[in-house]
Structures are given as C-alpha cells and as structure tokens.
Amino acid sequence: MPVHFCLRCGQPLQPADVNGRLRQRCVAAGCGYVHWDNPVPIVAAIVELDGTIILARNKSWPEKMYGLITGFLEKGETPDAAIRREVQEELGLDAVAAHFIGNYAFFEMNQLILAYHVPARGKITLGEELADIKRVPVERLKPWTLGTGPAVRDWLARRGQPSEPMESHAAIRDWLANQTLNP
Numbered sequence: 576m577p578v579h580f581c582l583r584c585g586q587p588l589q590p591a592d593v594n595g596r597l598r599q600r601c602v603a604a605g606c607g608y609v610h611w612d613n614p615v616p617i618v619a620a621i622v623e624l625d626g627t628i629i630l631a632r633n634k635s636w637p638e639k640m641y642g643l644i645t646g647f648l649e650k651g652e653t654p655d656a657a658i659r660r661e662v663q664e665e666l667g668l669d670a671v672a673a674h675f676i677g678n679y680a681f682f683e684m685n686q687l688i689l690a691y692h693v694p695a696r697g698k699i700t701l702g703e704e705l706a707d708i709k710r711v712p713v714e715r716l717k718p719w720t721l722g723t724g725p726a727v728r729d730w731l732a733r734r735g736q737p738s739e740p741m742e743s744h745a746a747i748r749d750w751l752a753n754q755t756l757n758p
Contacts, residue, residue, distance in 0.1 A: 578610045616648040617686045618658040619723045620693040621676070621730055622666065627710040629666060629699070634706045641709050643723040645688070654689045662693055666708070667700030676726050676733075683721065690726030 578599055579588055586603035593600060593609050601608040622629040622644050630641040646661035648654055659670040676690040699708060717738050718728035731738055 578612070581606060581608045582610070583608045612685070614680070614685050614687040616654070617645055617681070617688045618648055618654050618661060619688050619690045619726060620644040620658045620662055620670075620673075621690070621727060622662055622668065623692065623694045623713070624668065624696070624699070624710070627712055628716050629695075630709045630711055631665065631705050632707045632709075633704055636706075641707075643690075643726070644693075645723065648689070655691065658689075658691045658693060662695055665702040665705055666695070667702070668695035668697040670695050676730050679723070679725050681722050688723060688726065690723060690730075692730055 580586065581588055581601040581603065584601065584603050584606050586601055586606065588599035588608075588610060589602050590597050591600035592598075598612070599610040620643055629644070631644055632638075632641045636642075644658075644661055644665050646657065646665070648657045649660075652660070655673040655675070658673050662668050662670050671694040674692040676692055679688040679690060680686075681688050701708065713734075714736070716727065716731065718724045718731065728738070
C-alpha cells in the first residue's frame with residue numbers, strides 16, 4: 576500500500592536514496608522519517624486432520640480460491656505459537672505439533688511466509704474469517720505457484736511425493752494485483 580504522508584508529522588513523503596535504495600522519506604525539516612515498506616511476517620499451516628489436508632477459503636477471496644490457514648505474526652508471539660493460535664481461531668482445532676517447513680517470500684503481497692506442517696485434532700468449527708473448507712487427501716494434494724504453494728511443494732517432496740505445481744489462474748493473479756498490501 577503506497578504511503579504518501581509521514582506517519583510521525585503528517586508532511587508529504589518523497590522518494591529519496593536511503594542506503595542505496597529508493598525509499599519514501601519525510602520532507603519536513605528535522606523529521607527524517609523513512610517508510611521502509613518491509614515485508615510483513617505471516618504464518619501458514621498445512622493442517623493435517625485424519626489423513627486429509629484442510630484447505631480454507633477466506634470470506635474475501637474469490638469463490639474457487641482455497642489455501643492454507645494463514646495469519647499475522649503478533650507482537651511478542653513466536654511463529655510456532657502464532658500458527659497454533661491461527662489453527663485454533665480459524666478451524667477450532669488443537670495443534671498436536673508445529674513442524675517448520677521453511678520461509679517463503681511472497682512479493683505480490685509484500686509478505687514473508689513462515690510455513691509449518693500442523694497435525695491437528697478436534698472437530699472443525701469455522702472461524703469468522705472463513706467461508707468454507709475442503710478436505711483433500713494427502714495423496715491428492717497439489718502445490719500451486721503463488722504464496723503458500725511453494726511450502727506445499729516442499730512438504731510433499733519431503734514426504735517423497737513430488738508433484739508439479741498447478742498453474743495459478745489469471746483470475747487469482749488479477750485479484751492479488753488489486754489487493755491493498757499490508758503496511
């Protein structure tokens with residue numbers, strides 16, 4: 576999301592070279608605020624329940640778009656605690672464990688994804704952000720090219736189940752292009 580005014584003093588920001596990179600900097604004398612526009616840390620879970628992977632559709636997503644359980648890393652929270660919290664909030668499930676898969680840059684949304692495999696137990700109860708879920712047998716799970724898809728690819732490969740990624744649909748790319756990036 577473009578930032579045009581200083582978050583400290585309200586004066587306009589202008590492009591300026593800061594340590595060899597073009598950044599938005601405050602023009603007010605003595606302020607010096609720089610909008611760094613660093614990526615936002617996101618946690619993501621490949622939630623496994625009774626031999627299936629739970630894919631979810633957020634209420635704000637296109638009807639056929641499903642993905643992993645994701646959420647923001649909160650201040651003072653470790654990534655593994657954050658993913659356990661997200662699984663509980665969004666699905667009502669208890670995480671048995673949180674196994675780190677890897678980190679993935681998601682440039683389209685200015686995010687850094689910290690992905691986990693989360694075996695879970697309990698009965699699914701959709702949280703307020705979700706519209707629907709799909710249960711996909713592990714052997715039928717296919718990665719996708721954007722966002723959390725590379726984490727799915729890597730997790731499947733570690734299980735000895737390499738697979739070609741599904742191409743992301745143009746509609747999903749268009750939808751991403753129209754989203755407001757996290758500040």
